Amino acid sequence: MPNLRIPLRFQLLTARISSVSTKRISAALDDTSKAIIEQLQRDGRRSYAEIGKAVGLSEAAVRQRVQKLTDAGVMQIVAVTDPMRLGFSRQAMLGIRVSGDTRIVADLLAEMSEISYVVLSAGSFDIIAEVVCEDDDGLIELLNEKIRGIEGVSSTESFLYLQLTKQKYDWGTR
Amino acid sequence: MPNLRIPLRFQLLTARISSVSTKRISAALDDTSKAIIEQLQRDGRRSYAEIGKAVGLSEAAVRQRVQKLTDAGVMQIVAVTDPMRLGFSRQAMLGIRVSGDTRIVADLLAEMSEISYVVLSAGSFDIIAEVVCEDDDGLIELLNEKIRGIEGVSSTESFLYLQLTKQKYDWGTR
DNA sequence: ACTGAAAACCAAGATTT
DNA sequence: AAATCTTGGTTTTCAGT
Numbered sequence A, B: 001m002p003n004l005r006i007p008l009r010f011q012l013l014t015a016r017i018s019s020v021s022t023k024r025i026s027a028a029l030d031d032t033s034k035a036i037i038e039q040l041q042r043d044g045r046r047s048y049a050e051i052g053k054a055v056g057l058s059e060a061a062v063r064q065r066v067q068k069l070t071d072a073g074v075m076q077i078v079a080v081t082d083p084m085r086l087g088f089s090r091q092a093m094l095g096i097r098v099s100g101d102t103r104i105v106a107d108l109l110a111e112m113s114e115i116s117y118v119v120l121s122a123g124s125f126d127i128i129a130e131v132v133c134e135d136d137d138g139l140i141e142l143l144n145e146k147i148r149g150i151e152g153v154s155s156t157e158s159f160l161y162l163q164l165t166k167q168k169y170d171w172g173t174r
Numbered sequence C: 001a002c003t004g005a006a007a008a009c010c011a012a013g014a015t016t017t
Numbered sequence D: 001a002a003a004t005c006t007t008g009g010t011t012t013t014c015a016g017t
Helices: A009-020 A031-042 A048-055 A059-071 A102-110 A136-147 B009-013 B015-020 B031-042 B048-055 B059-071 B102-110 B136-147
Strands: A075-081 A090-098 A115-122 A127-133 A153-167 B075-081 B090-098 B115-122 B127-133 B153-167
Touching: A031 A048, A031 A059, A031 A075, A031 B075, A048 A059, A059 A075, A075 B031, A090 A102, A090 A136, A090 B115, A102 A115, A102 A127, A102 B153, A115 B090, A127 A136, A136 A153, A153 B102, B031 B048, B031 B059, B031 B075, B048 B059, B059 B075, B090 B102, B090 B136, B102 B115, B102 B127, B127 B136, B136 B153
Parallel strands: none
Antiparallel strands: A075 B075, A090 A127, A090 A153, A115 A127, A115 B153, A153 B115, B090 B127, B090 B153, B115 B127
């Protein structure tokens, strides 16, 4: 069973890869599969029959394709919550410089509930992390009490979010 | 009808807000709703009956709550595709400095299909953007031919992804 | 494509706050 | 009174053959 506490892409990249092997599907989805995915991107609970009508397939055929796509880890149907709607209104991207093993620091960051995104990167930052806090106080506290206290963190730089202009997850279908 | 080409949070933040007013739910979800959301984060197509069994509610009650949560924009059930699985293996975060109106540049970036994420930020970068390309050539081309050519982009800095350590979307339920 | 089983839907009615 | 949950009957979908 995959670790389900971190749902979307992270899960796709880790848990699933182990079981399905690293076969790459490339952009080799046919138009019908793309159309099915598009339907489900609009509404993940749309019925197979309805999707079938839209893409010109029988209900059963749609169901089989959806099964295949999810089994292969190409697609996942999940609920996503909106931090803003839940009172987490202060977001920021952090650039972090590390002395020592970046993976150890990244793992510590990943354990923090306020941190939604952690990547190891090449460039003038070793780690990039996204934080989601209720307010400025939460962010200040997180930075000073938790992040800067991590052994090996030599400096951090914050980029407060002013406005989220775009976010998408629909690779391969457009 | 909301613009569905940009599915998740962006949609939640824009299209939905207009119709539902800006009421904030705060962390005021009761435990039952949280439990329902958790179920759907594991599998967005789990049946209402099954969820009901898990959270101690009737099938109809679960359906009503899910309806409310999605109508309120707290949650959305969608298909998410994995860029890696589809052959987009080179990702990077870009820090962009802009002279002039950052929103205009951000909108231009948002139109590019390789760019998955755009935020206006305060700090030493005016815009932060995530790019997802098939390979290094794609990234180089994007940077030089498209991004650096935008009027008002004064400098860019790239942070290539080495490893995605964490990604989550489940605010409010943990 | 067909079929039994399951789930979703709908409309009241009951219960809670 | 308003919101929320349950129940029972009906339609639709699901999953296996």
